[in-house]
Amino acid sequence: MQDVSARGARFLVPHPYPVGAAMEVLVNDELWLGEVVWRAGTNGGYLIGVEVEQRLLRLTDVENLCRRLLPDARRSEAADGGFSGEGTEAQPRVQQSAFR
Numbered sequence: 001m002q003d004v005s006a007r008g009a010r011f012l013v014p015h016p017y018p019v020g021a022a023m024e025v026l027v028n029d030e031l032w033l034g035e036v037v038w039r040a041g042t043n044g045g046y047l048i049g050v051e052v053e054q055r056l057l058r059l060t061d062v063e064n065l066c067r068r069l070l071p072d073a074r075r076s077e078a079a080d081g082g083f084s085g086e087g088t089e090a091q092p093r094v095q096q097s098a099f100r
Contacts, residue, residue, distance in 0.1 A: 008034065008051040011094050016046050022097035023050050031056040033097065050094075 002010040025032040034052040
């Protein structure tokens with residue numbers, strides 16, 4: 001993460017996500033949902049500006065509640081990294097969202 005403001009953030013990413021792409025950003029125990037509003041090429045990849053539209057907080061609490069309510073359910077997120085605290089302020093997980 002390069003920079004953060006009240007409405008968005010700037011990230012250095014390896015892929016040229018298009019302007020308008022829906023994005024998911026996992027930072028600590030939060031999931032940010034937003035949209036790429038600008039992109040610029042750089043030597044180390046691409047800088048993108050993501051305008052954050054929603055912030056989902058306390059994901060670990062939500063995940064624990066789901067496990068208590070649905071103990072037999074298999075979560076597909078666990079297979080691809082899950083949402084339980086894998087992003088950090090230094091290394092957030094940034095990916096294009098399948099939802100829009």
